[in-house]
Amino acid sequence: MTTADSHNGRRLTARGAKTRTRIVTAASDLMYVKGVRATTLDDVLAASGVSKSQLYHHFDGKDALVRAVIDHVGERVIEREREALGHVSTIRGLRRWRDALVQNNALRHGAYGCALGSLASEVSDHDALARQALSRLFTEWQGLLAGVLRRLQDGGGLAPEASADQLATGLIAALQGGYMLAQTARDVTPMATALDMALAHIESLSKG
Amino acid sequence: MTTADSHNGRRLTARGAKTRTRIVTAASDLMYVKGVRATTLDDVLAASGVSKSQLYHHFDGKDALVRAVIDHVGERVIEREREALGHVSTIRGLRRWRDALVQNNALRHGAYGCALGSLASEVSDHDALARQALSRLFTEWQGLLAGVLRRLQDGGGLAPEASADQLATGLIAALQGGYMLAQTARDVTPMATALDMALAHIESLSKG
């Protein structure tokens, strides 16, 4: 938790925590689908069934709510990726990771893009704190991928002179760019193609 | 021009065309920096120095203006890319293209991202017509890159069995993902790294 549980260091009862969570999850869902700017506080209230005073009791305003949403979505994504990547040490494992992402995105025909990427492109130029939080999350994600690549190197599946960090950055970029193209085309194909190119490159470095 | 010069098939005098252009260019700049949703019509009026009736004379509303902005920005980007890529037929030429994009983005420390990509991620889930226009623009851009790769193949600089189209898609995805990561980190490095990975992959396919 990078954000305080309550915005003013107040104590938080079980009921209060539950309300806070309801607000954040509702806001997260709405902002993913409608976008941050297009999601109004009234939308959040209606979706979560809480009143305005509760929202302002837990958050200083919309910006603070957006930051809480970033923390929440970030935690969910990182958790998912940690489970998916934490013990991967082969190219085949990396391909399974790719398949899961592609299949998941195919369900929506590419719509909405990456939960983190959409937030990032909408918020980065507008809120410095939010941007930094997102930047840290991407760094963490990149670290998980770099870990996989290093394990690959340890097992001889990737040339030791390759830079795991740079390859991980390239892999995330391909993923994010793929998400965006898929969102625009309403078709997963470009996302799959982009990931395949990145993976093919990594694989090719085992035969260097 | 995919959009009619005037929204109702009216005739357009030189003065009218000039006003229309002033509106679109001002809106394009504002929406690039502030985002589409955060740019109000009053912002556009103030920046372009025209009155509200003129705006509604030329456009049916904000959505129509956004679509005109997409056409305008798209034309500019495609024109720039056509000049940069139209006659490139070597890896070195592709690297010069990379350098120009990276240097240009470095001037802003990554802020604002790609003119087309930012529009795409903000608008794709909200306006089907706009999304389709952007999708066509990305396809055109991808076609320019595929052309380069095919010329590379003709000159023996790329294995003929490689798919120029898929590599071009991967290249654009790396670029767009790189833009997004650079925007979030406020640092061009990830964009440069992503492009370098894509180019290294293409280069590696000449020695297959």
Add this chain to the structure above:
DNA sequence: ACCTAATTGGACTAGATAGTCCCATAAGGT
């Protein structure tokens, strides 16, 4: 039981924003 603080409900306000309207002026064809 009692007292303090957390929690909740919801009306209310100030300001922003997309869109409308009406009338004035300029242009260009005939």
Add this chain to the structure above:
DNA sequence: ACCTTATGGGACTATCTAGTCCAATTAGGT
């Protein structure tokens, strides 16, 4: 010259939205 149409200025409206406020209720420690 004249008449039609394009262009222009800007006040006005309806609505939406973030944020405020106050009073009522619940929880939890002692």
